[in-house]
Amino acid sequence: MTLTVTSIVLAIGGLSASIYFVIKDYKAKEVLAKREQDVSRRMYELAILKELGDRIGYSLDVQQIIDIIINSLHQFIDYSAVSYMLLGPEKLIFKMHLERSVHQRFVNDIRDRMLGSLSALLDREFNKKDVKEILSGAIIIEELDEPVRSFFNIPLVIDEKVVGVLTVADTKTGLYKEEEMTILYKIIQQASKAVTSLQGVVKSEQAKVNAMVESMADGVVMTDIDYRIMVVNPSARAIIGLPKKESLTIFDFIDNLEGKFDIRGKLEESVKLNKPFKSEEVLIKDKFYRIFVFPVNAAVGGEVEEKNAVGGVVIFHDVTAERAVEQIREQFTSMIVHELRTPLSGINKISELLRSGEPPLTKPEVDNYIKMISVNSTSMLDLVNDILDVAKLEAGKFDVKKEPGDIKKIVDNRLEFFKVSATDAKLTLKVVYDPALPELVPLDESAVKQVLNNLISNALKFTKAGGTVDIFVAKHSTNAKITEEFGKLSGKTSVALPDEKFLSAPESIVVAVSDSGAGINPTSIKELFNKFKQLDNKAEAGVKGTGLGLAIAKGIVEEHGGFIGAVSEIGVGSVFYFVIPLQ
């Protein structure tokens, strides 16, 4: 029992962490479904466990233990009858085991004496009506009219609380001397101790389970068979918006769910059919939930085989995040489809036109169409390459081969490459080098070129004519402030680099591409490097692109063991930087 509780506690602890990671990974839809099943199963186990825990009250356990004691007591003490009276859930359980036959009056006498002492011990009035009587052992014989002549009463104390009394009695006189009494006391004391510590374990495990239910992000509600609310965790209260009163009824739930989910009907169905139920996505307030309903069965009287419905449990699992991920994915897919279809359909239509010869075209017109085919196919090829790069990065198959390379040479080469388009766009493009740069840096030349291509072409695209794009390449030393290091350079980035990002950075090379463009608002910056996000202003600027470039750049830089980032100020400009460690 104890073992099971602990293992489930641990299992569920790990579960919440894994759910987080699963949600993060958009590809893990199937895994998600499986996890959901797992959650279902574990919650089901948890519910049973909770119910069992609650049911291990005094009566069942103590009664079993006392039964064991009285069965072996005869070896130590002589008596006509041994009996116990315990506080049961509804009645007092009075059980008497007869070693020898006695008269009914003997039984009644003991019962009344025990009732008396229990009343005195608990300061409560008990009478015959409260008693459930069980007799075992020898039979009642009316002819043997012997009264109770010896009698000894021991209170049963568990966890410092009186739970009943134990009595030995005999028709013979003067039986119970100090020695017998001591033995009996000792046995009872040992038993009490054992039960107390056992219950301590159960209680602490139960407390763990309860604490866990309390702290769960999922809303958990448990009811008994008559829909009385047994457990409501804080999440469930928050999700459903329940009133802040102590005792909730099922009607509080029905009212607050406003017909969005038939909690009572589903509980009834689930318990009746003994089958779990899983809802579609339900919108409660501004979030989406999947609602699970499970029947709760408890083993009766220790018989595990015999299942008995004791209630139900309802779990509200927030799927808003999963939904959002799913939506972003769909948007992304339709964007890709659109971006691939448009140039392909364009090429297709040009070829149709050229082939039909209708309308007749002049040589310059044909040349113009061929140029269009080239532009369209290039844009498709770029997109396909980007998609393949993203796929490679995701599969961890994007090979970055670090070799000592001359960063100055690489940047100069890119500067030369972009000079024409910068001049065309009436932009100033220049580079500033830190004199302290090492000659060789461990990097993958073609991959770093790809990152530079992306950052420079973005900067050129988003900066209006007359603006400037500056590339800074500097060495960063451990524990040094990047703003101070950049302050020594002959030039300034449009926005200062963030010192806090570089605090824990190792000795490295920092490349920053600074522009005097329109700037990006802070909420968008966070999403820039997300492969599913494309900024709206891209469309406004009339610039083609899928937004995958930055995601790829991020992947490449991280493969180098570095990091990438951006700072921006509306109306001032943006600075995109990446860091490549020297070690």
Next chain:
Amino acid sequence: MKKILIIDDDTTFQKTMSDSLASLHYTVASALDGEEGLAKALAEKPDLILLDIKMPKMDGITFLKKLQSGGEDSTKIPVLVTSNISTMDNISEGIALGIKGYIVKSDESLDTIVQHVEELLNPKKGVSGLPSRLIS
């Protein structure tokens, strides 16, 4: 001579379409986004508008809404949506806004699109055998 306005940011579609239509003696005007399109639609009162959905500045659906609120004359201009987006949402929204037809550009040949245009502009000619996506 009937005038057709093509509102589409896809320059290849603009070029192929206007070359084809011009050879059939239509006057063709073009706009590269919804905003420019709306201005041209209101100023030039074309006989037909070919409208893309996904466009910068103003998308096709917004264009339709603005066109509807642009006075009686502008609501009478028939609109044929030519887009690469084929989700039901867009189609039904377009229908609700009174479009005459919906063509998925990449699903149809240039010739078929031209035929649809001709059918819309000259209904009495009764162009036959078209897999009609046009809404009567």
